[in-house]
Amino acid sequence: MLTRRQFLVAMAGMGALGLAGCATNPVTGKNQLMLVGEDQEIRLDRQQSPVQFSADFGPVPDAALNAYVTQVGMALVRHCHRPHMPYSFRVVNAPYVNAYAFPGGSIAVSRGILARLESEDELAALLGHEIAHVSARHTAARISSGTVLQVLLGGAAAAVGAAQPRLQDLAGTVAGLGAGLLLAKYSRDDEREADALGMAYMTAAGYSPQGMVALMDMLRGLSRRDPGLVEVLFSSHPMSNERYADAQALMAQQYASAAHRPLRRERLLEATARLRAIQPALARLEEAQRALGQRQAAKAQALAQQALSFAPDDYAGLVLLARAQLMADEPAAALHTARRAQAVSPGEAQGSLTAGLAAVQLRRFEDAVREFTAVHQALPMTPSPLFLRGYSYEGMGRRAEAATDYRRYLAQVHQGEWAKHAQRRLLEWGYGR
Ligand SMILES: [Zn+2]
Incomplete structure (x- = not known):
């Protein structure tokens, strides 16, 4: 391949x-x-x-x-x-x-x-x-x-x-x-x-x-x-x-x-009867997603909550609410909501990604490693979960594992703040270029 x-x-x-x-x-x-x-x-x-x-x-x-x-x-x-x-x-x-x-x-x-x-x-x-x-x-x-x-x-x-996002703002990742x-x-x-x-x-x-x-x-x-x-x-x-x-x-x-x-x-x-029945929820989720894109966390949160009142177990609704909570700097609430999303759609990557980002924010790095591993397994072609897992290992002080993930990330991505961070750490830790 x-x-x-x-x-x-x-x-x-x-x-x-x-x-x-x-x-x-x-x-x-x-x-x-x-x-x-x-x-x-x-x-x-x-x-x-x-x-x-x-x-x-x-x-x-x-x-x-x-x-x-x-x-x-x-x-x-x-x-x-x-x-x-x-x-x-x-x-x-x-x-x-x-x-x-x-x-x-x-x-x-x-x-x-x-x-x-x-x-x-x-x-x-x-x-x-x-x-x-x-x-x-x-x-x-x-x-x-x-x-x-x-x-x-x-x-x-x-x-x-x-x-x-910038590293200090890691949990603000909303783009999926x-x-x-x-x-x-x-x-x-x-x-x-x-x-x-x-x-x-x-x-x-x-x-x-x-x-x-x-x-x-x-x-x-x-x-x-x-x-x-x-x-x-x-x-x-x-x-x-x-x-x-x-x-x-x-x-x-x-x-x-x-x-x-x-x-x-x-x-x-x-x-499509069931879809039509939740049309009001879909309309609010669409608006919530737009609000997230404009970094309006409170607005996105309110819209996602409204949508969930029409459709309580909606996976997209739960993920969007969790992202809005992350953006509003409420990582504990975000982790809770992301877990609900994961229960609705086990193995789907966005729930795990959001849970992992919330776990990083809460400095629960072991949980974060588990979530980013799940994301990597679900979507092996995308490099971001490798960086995020490496970053979580770094938070745990496990440099060897962090370095392995950073190297795998750098094999695919050469630009951006994440790549710079990974390169810097590899040099500091004596792994060379
Ligand atoms: Zn076309």
């Missing part, structure tokens, strides 16, 4: 040596520069997607809902240009409006977007669009053209930076773990192509193209009323009125006969 960094170095080397390959695009049939093979797309997906799913608080603990979305997704896959890819679908706990695809076919939709859909045809449009990004190899093409290489390198630094490394921003052309392919796939599967028009209408309405709410989605899928108009035009020109198919409302409403 290549690490992401080794992979990028290998890619850069191949480019420099002129070993770039050409491949036939599965959608256009044209040859294009393609440095990334299918096996690499799948490998990148397997390495990166778990980190993003965890940043979105993991899949919802609702087997029926995940199965429903999977069933709609797989019905579309049969009609796409790369049906052999290992597609998988899940609903993630994130309260904000979001949906995304990794290059091997791992696709997620957030609770925030799913609770706003009004028919299965809209869901098919959303999943069709994401399947289209995989079918047209948009991420692989962007890696090959060098644009994503930049984004990946810059994005890695940015994500690590965002997750890194570095995510979105492969969720490069698509170009407008990619978006247009994914919309058109998505409409083709959904109509081939028997859905009404009205679903795509309705989805675009819902999204543009949201972005007009509350731009912040859809910021996350639009950072990877640029959005405009133009896409709504394009969907209408395409439906009229190419799919007019399918436009009269009845929308399948009941099945979606039934499958």
Whole structure:
């Protein structure tokens, strides 16, 4: 297995040596520069997607809902240009409006977007669009053209930076773990192509193209009323009125006969009934997350508490409350809340991460080591837990273990306050460079 960094170095080397390959695009049939093979797309997906799913608080603990979305997704896959890819679908706990695809076919939709859909045809449009990004190899093409290489390198630094508070403020970490490394921003052309392919796939599967028009209408309405709410989605899928108009035009020109198919409302409403019932909680969690991003601890805490009064065992709600408590310098309360989150979703990394940070603040370093070990085991591809565990060992005076973790962290991260701290300690302790 290549690490992401080794992979990028290998890619850069191949480019420099002129070993770039050409491949036939599965959608256009044209040859294009393609440095990334299918096996690499799948490998990148397997390495990166778990980190993003965890940043979105993991899949919802609702087997029926995940199965429903999977069933709609797989019905579309049969009609796409790369049906052999290992597609998988899940609903993630994130309260904000979001949906995304990794290059091997791992696709997620957030609770925030799913609770706003009004028919299965809209869901098919959303999943069709994401399947289209995989079918047209948009991420692989962007890696090959060098644009994503930049984004990946810059994005890695940015994500690590965002997750890194100053050391004395370690417990203020609220950004979760570095995510979105492969969720490069698509170009407008990619978006247009994914919309058109998505409409083709959904109509081939028997859905009404009205679903795509309705989805675009819902999204543009949201972005007009509350731009912040859809910021996350639009950072990877640029959005405009133009896409709504394009969907209408395409439906009229190419799919007019399918436009009269009845929308399948009941099945979606039934499958998402529980989500809709906690819509007030989701809305407050979305606001709470935004408040945390703006370092408004008291506001975030109040919003998360309100959300939990509607949905007491909500994993995302508990993690957000624990982070707000950490930020408000209430580590004992934060640890208690994080433990509740862990009880709801054992093994999910964000609960352990937050518990570990609270334990550091309380100088309960042994507990912290245990939590960061759990985070590292859940997400071995992300370096932050190694630093945090090393820091906890350092707090216990166990230099040999601290040095081992610091070295493993430095093998992946070379910049930032955490890297500087690790380098400084290794030198002080006589481990050299
Ligand atoms: Zn898109």
